[in-house]
Amino acid sequence: MNNSQGSTPAKPAAPRAHKGYRSRRPRPKVKQPVPQNKPSVSVIPLGGVGEVGKNMTVIEYGDDIVVIDAGVKFPGEELLGIDLVIPDITYLVENVSKIRGIFLTHGHEDHIGALPFVLRQIQVPIYGTRLTLGLVKNKLTEHGLMRDAQLHEITADDIINVGSLELEFFRVNHSIPDGIGIAVRTPVGLIVHSGDFKLDQTPVDDKVLEFSKLARYGDEGVLLFICDSTNVERPGYTPSERTVGDTFRSVFAKTQSRIIIATFASNVHRIQQVINTAAEFNRKVAVVGRSMVTVVDVAQQLGYLTVPKGMLVETEEVDRLPDNQVTIITTGSQGEPMAALTRMATNNHRQIAIREGDTVIISATPIPGNEKLVARTIDNLFRIGADVVYKDVAMVHVSGHAAQQEIKLMLNLLRPKYAIPFHGEYRHQTTFSKLAQTMGIPADHIIRCNIGDRIEFNAEQGQITGSVEAGAVMVDGIGVGDVGNIVLRDRHHLAQDGVVIAVVTIDKENGTILAGPDLVSRGFVFVREAGDLLGEAKSKVREALTTRTAANTTEWSILKNLIRDTLNEYFYLKTKRRPIVLPIIMEI
Structure with a gap:
């Protein structure tokens, strides 16, 4: 095929999206440009x-x-x-x-x-x-x-x-x-x-x-x-994909229980080896997990995955088959909280529950950053009583x-x-x-x-x-692009120190406090156990507001800053923490 697309007119550009947050790296010292006459x-x-x-x-x-x-x-x-x-x-x-x-x-x-x-x-x-x-x-x-x-x-x-x-x-x-x-x-x-x-x-x-x-x-x-x-x-050298098939064959040969294999959905060759091994040992195969089902369907339709007729079964049929005839291919090899294997390991999957005696093969290496998630899933599987085969004990991934x-x-x-x-x-x-x-x-x-x-x-x-x-x-x-540095900073702040909402009602004419201040705490302290702390904090805010309004200052921005500064100073003095303080002022 020899196509020429050079003469095809490009469509007009769509409106530019919000630029959002961009992470930048320090630039090396720029050298002299390549001569422009060449x-x-x-x-x-x-x-x-x-x-x-x-x-x-x-x-x-x-x-x-x-x-x-x-x-x-x-x-x-x-x-x-x-x-x-x-x-x-x-x-x-x-x-x-x-x-x-x-x-x-x-x-x-x-x-x-x-x-x-x-x-x-x-x-x-x-x-x-x-x-x-x-x-x-x-x-x-x-x-x-x-x-x-x-x-x-x-x-x-x-x-x-x-x-x-x-x-x-x-x-x-x-x-x-x-x-x-x-x-x-x-x-x-x-x-x-x-x-x-x-x-x-x-x-x-x-x-x-x-x-x-x-x-x-x-x-x-x-x-x-x-x-x-x-x-x-x-x-x-990186080992051949076929070495994983040899491990599958070894596990299938000695296992009479159900076999659940978690791997990357896109690894069609790995899935093909599971299917080949299941066929060799007279097992049916169920596919679990949205992305896994999608890839298996596409790969079959396009001829990249060969499945013997009658081998694939619906998830609902698994419990009606003898354990030694069941193989389940699933997502969740990275311990993702909402992936199928993770939910199975916490008895939270709608159709499949891991049982004592099941053999679970995690046919993947944790992506950097996912090690703790994978370790937690493996631990949960062992607690249930499953036999878990993973990269530290067998060649289940290349x-x-x-x-x-x-x-x-x-x-x-x-x-x-x-x-x-x-x-x-x-x-x-x-x-x-x-x-x-x-x-x-x-x-x-x-x-x-x-x-x-x-x-x-x-x-x-x-x-x-x-x-x-x-x-x-x-x-x-x-x-897309609507979360930037400020939003991420606030999320980190909320995750680390929580938030305190201060609500106060004042008289519109003279700024007199009519109700409050009331403090609502989330992620900062447990209210029932910190009554004295929040009670004293309310008193500090009321005292500061009374002093300010006595000076005839009722500008909202000034009062909000006063509430924020008062609570920040007090909470840090008492707890060495700095929750986000959100003042809310209502006028009557």
Whole structure:
């Protein structure tokens, strides 16, 4: 296939969304710009560098822009109440007429999850492989955006021409089928983006990474390699996905109880291995969890998941089957409070309850930040009497990302002039830099960049020449960008010290106190046990207000500040805590 999208007129930009909170990192000292009399290509990461998640990379040459991926990042504990974090796409909104398309490397949320929010602001073509687009369609349908979406299916054998850029794709192995890397030919040179990858010599679908294409790119000459660095700290090789299937087979062979397996919903190869093993041991399979059901349905429809006829059963049928014929595939491998396995472990699931003697396999490694949640779920399962198999006791999970020896092989095949590590935090960037130097790449040709940096390349040199507006936008419920620093600060304050509401009624004419002050405390002290504290606090407020109104001061703002200052001083003196104080004044 050889499509040309360069002449397709772009739709007008939608109104810009609220910019919201943006996290920014200190910028390195800007070097001298690349000489302007030579053609140059810019690479601008809008996410995915110095962090894991929120992947989005811009490649720009002249009047042509291609975007690789549009992902989300899941919030850490410090982002109280935030559901998702997405890239700030101000630069794309401002340059929408140049965008020739968003090209997706695979269907994980940290690569496609921001699309519903991006497409509300800019209408541009989306390119992806069959499974990736299948997952995107579900996501856009859920958000009511499918009707206007411009989706184009690609394969690893396709070449796409968009304006002055040519994009070629190559198959990679990852923890989801249909993953690709992208080679972008520009007038300046070849840029290779690895996508998320590992080198699995025995993949479940028998489709190995396309080494021949990588060798050809190396012979052609690679200007820049943008490389997945998630596992760069791990020596050796990442084990094959098939090793997990061997563990499943071992557990199934010795187990007569029900088997419940929790894994990532997107790991279709893992799900296929569960189904294959269940078929081998004459077990039925029930699928539990909204995202798991969605992925299984899509993967079956598109032919990425093969399920023997009659094997899948509804959740309601599980209790009618003998225990040694039951396998349940579920979400909740990360201990998420509302996920299916977590609710099963607390006897809070509507249909499935963990019973003594059940075997539970947690086929995943905790994402950084989720360790406590996973440990709590495992502990709850043991309390019930389940036999729990997890990463510390068996090979029940392998990563989808390349370890050091695989990254070295990629560098040897491509022999790039420059390299940028992505999909990793700063420590990953540093380790990648050291590793790449051992492969002969000069230190000043390994670019450790920040989100928003413009890295400019011509035929002779490449360096950071400036930055664009970029950062993070918070999604909270249906609000996008309406939670910023002040709201997050207040949430932290409320979580740490609570709130006290002070209500007082005054005479409109002379400011005399007619009722109150009454104090309502939430998250600060237990009223029944702190009666003396709050009683004395009321007296302090009444005394301060009486003194002020005696001086004929009835301005609300002054009285509110007086109440706030009085209570803040008193509560800190007595408790060494500073609750948020909300004064409410009513006039009669």
